[in-house]
Amino acid sequence: MDSEFEIKCPKCKKMVNRDRVVKKKYVCYECGAYFRVKTTNRIRMVADLKSFTPWFEDMPVSNPLNYEGYEEKLAETREKTGADEAVTVGQCKVFGEDAVLGICETRFMMGSMGHVVGEKITRAIEKATELKLPVFLFCCSGGARMQEGIISLMQMAKTSAAIKKHGEAGLLYCTILTDPTTGGVTASFAMLGDVIMAEPGALIGFAGPRVIKQTIGQELPEGFQTAEFLLEHGFIDGIVRRENLKKTIYFLIKTHQCREGSYAEFRKDAEIHFELNEILKERSWLTLPRTAWEKVKAVRQVERPAATDYMEYIFDTFVEAHGDRYFQDDAAIVGGVAFLGGQPVTVIADVKGKDMKECQKRNFGMPMPEGYRKALRLMKQAEKFNRPIISFVNTPGAFCGIEAEERGQGEAIARNLLEMSALKVPVLCILIGEGGSGGALATAVGNEVWMMENATYSILSPEGFASILWKDSNKAQEASEVMNITAQDLKRLGVIEEIVPEFGGADKKSVEAIGEYMKEHIKLFLEKYQGITGEEIAEQRYQRFRNF
Numbered sequence: 034m035d036s037e038f039e040i041k042c043p044k045c046k047k048m049v050n051r052d053r054v055v056k057k058k059y060v061c062y063e064c065g066a067y068f069r070v071k072t073t074n075r076i077r078m079v080a081d082l083k084s085f086t087p088w089f090e091d092m093p094v095s096n097p098l099n100y101e102g103y104e105e106k107l108a109e110t111r112e113k114t115g116a117d118e119a120v121t122v123g124q125c126k127v128f129g130e131d132a133v134l135g136i137c138e139t140r141f142m143m144g145s146m147g148h149v150v151g152e153k154i155t156r157a158i159e160k161a162t163e164l165k166l167p168v169f170l171f172c173c174s175g176g177a178r179m180q181e182g183i184i185s186l187m188q189m190a191k192t193s194a195a196i197k198k199h200g201e202a203g204l205l206y207c208t209i210l211t212d213p214t215t216g217g218v219t220a221s222f223a224m225l226g227d228v229i230m231a232e233p234g235a236l237i238g239f240a241g242p243r244v245i246k247q248t249i250g251q252e253l254p255e256g257f258q259t260a261e262f263l264l265e266h267g268f269i270d271g272i273v274r275r276e277n278l279k280k281t282i283y284f285l286i287k288t289h290q291c292r293e294g295s296y297a298e299f300r301k302d303a304e305i306h307f308e309l310n311e312i313l314k315e316r317s318w319l320t321l322p323r324t325a326w327e328k329v330k331a332v333r334q335v336e337r338p339a340a341t342d343y344m345e346y347i348f349d350t351f352v353e354a355h356g357d358r359y360f361q362d363d364a365a366i367v368g369g370v371a372f373l374g375g376q377p378v379t380v381i382a383d384v385k386g387k388d389m390k391e392c393q394k395r396n397f398g399m400p401m402p403e404g405y406r407k408a409l410r411l412m413k414q415a416e417k418f419n420r421p422i423i424s425f426v427n428t429p430g431a432f433c434g435i436e437a438e439e440r441g442q443g444e445a446i447a448r449n450l451l452e453m454s455a456l457k458v459p460v461l462c463i464l465i466g467e468g469g470s471g472g473a474l475a476t477a478v479g480n481e482v483w484m485m486e487n488a489t490y491s492i493l494s495p496e497g498f499a500s501i502l503w504k505d506s507n508k509a510q511e512a513s514e515v516m517n518i519t520a521q522d523l524k525r526l527g528v529i530e531e532i533v534p535e536f537g538g539a540d541k542k543s544v545e546a547i548g549e550y551m552k553e554h555i556k557l558f559l560e561k562y563q564g565i566t567g568e569e570i571a572e573q574r575y576q577r578f579r580n581f
């Protein structure tokens with residue numbers, strides 16, 4: 034039994050010291066399991082001390098179906114938990130920044146959503162829209178509140194509609210999914226965040242394991258419906274550990290404020306944990322490529338710096354987002370939010386990998402449809418928050434294979450071309466290695482397109498070209514010479530605007546100089562768009578491609 038001094042871990046079942054667990058933000062020091070957190074403790078974890086003001090606390094009890102015994106059960110639950118409903122909403126400060134906070138409470142009838150829960154969330158979002166504040170909602174729920182029947186179901190549509198309006202006002206809405214988040218809450222406000230985070234190990238799903246078993250008799254495999262499973266399948270942006278929670282929320286608030294000095298304040302106040310991909314420092318020297326064929330070979334070297342290498346020198350902080358929200362997170366495309374000289378930007382990048390293991394994980398930089406869908410999701414988000422987009426292109430091409438066809442590779446690429454053409458923020462695309470066909474174009478519809486000195490960009494590989502036109506793939510070298518695939522050729526053809534110098538060839542010695550060069554020139558690019566309307570920016574991009 035739990036006592037004043039000891040509590041039982043839900044996972045390892047050991048009796049653990051309460052104080053030590055509390056100090057670790059309610060994480061078991063024996064096995065790392067996350068304890069469920071009471072609302073008051075959650076507020077302490079994320080809000081500045083004594084900054085939280087609750088809203089809409091005195092809502093009348095709702096029993097729309099006159100369900101017998103329901104009001105008594107509510108009264109009893111109130112007594113037992115000290116909470117008056119399954120959600121608490123209000124305003125608080127996070128490192129001094131105003132935000133609206135919502136916290137669902139599992140101890141209150143499993144955090145189920147009835148009229149009062151839906152109404153409090155809706156009112157909080159409406160008030161946030163009025164006050165122009167971001168919303169951070171901690172979700173956990175067993176689903177709809179059965180005792181309120183169809184009225185409970187309607188809360189899903191009601192809360193979603195309020196989120197839509199909040200979003201249309203250009204405001205940030207984020208959710209943090211905690212254990213467990215299931216049922217109608219998953220099918221409404223929990224999964225509608227601009228950014229969706231989850232706590233490690235949290236159970237998240239529409240139909241819970243018991244419902245699935247009862248409905249179709251299927252047992253779920255181990256690890257199914259965990260936060261980690263959702264991340265892999267592209268439904269959430271990332272898993273945030275409790276010690277990083279407040280800092281992450283603060284980072285999100287600051288990157289979504291479009292005002293001077295936001296970055297300096299951010300740096301001053303918090304050091305943010307970020308998940309930039311492990312950069313491998315050891316790379317061999319490349320010889321300086323000269324002919325088109327030498328360039329083809331050079332850009333295929335795994336030693337050539339990746340977008341993530343340059344990004345270290347270009348951006349001040351980069352936080353990766355994950356997932357297309359439909360099927361899977363595709364590691365062939367990395368995307369997220371970064372600061373560039375104090376300005377928030379969205380970054381998209383093809384990444385191939387540096388060693389066998391990473392190459393396999395990233396599918397050698399050949400994106401799946403879900404990769405393009407993730408990129409598009411992040412670009413549309415950039416448009417919503419008026420952030421410029423910087424896209425680094427480096428792919429042999431879109432992945433060809435059964436899975437890619439099943440999930441609509443052609444549709445995914447086409448959708449990006451369609452949507453990118455009309456984005457109302459500046460888009461800069463930089464080809465840093467291989468630009469393989471439609472798979473490269475799918476993230477290269479920019480107001481300007483630049484290429485690194487030795488990069489290539491082509492309709493298909495020289496091998497493919499030789500095989501189709503000359504029925505001999507061994508003539509790839511000859512093909513490369515006639516295809517006009519180098520940066521110099523493409524500048525002449527007007528396909529690109531600028532060539533980024535490689536200072537003797539891109540490698541670990543020149544990566545810093547190239548990164549610094551890009552940084553300064555990207556800043557100049559962005560300056561050109563100051564004071565220009567979104568419509569004009571989109572129109573300029575339209576004309577750029579209209580001219581071909």
Ligand SMILES: [Zn+2]
Nearest residue numbers: 042045061064
């Ligand atoms: Zn434990």
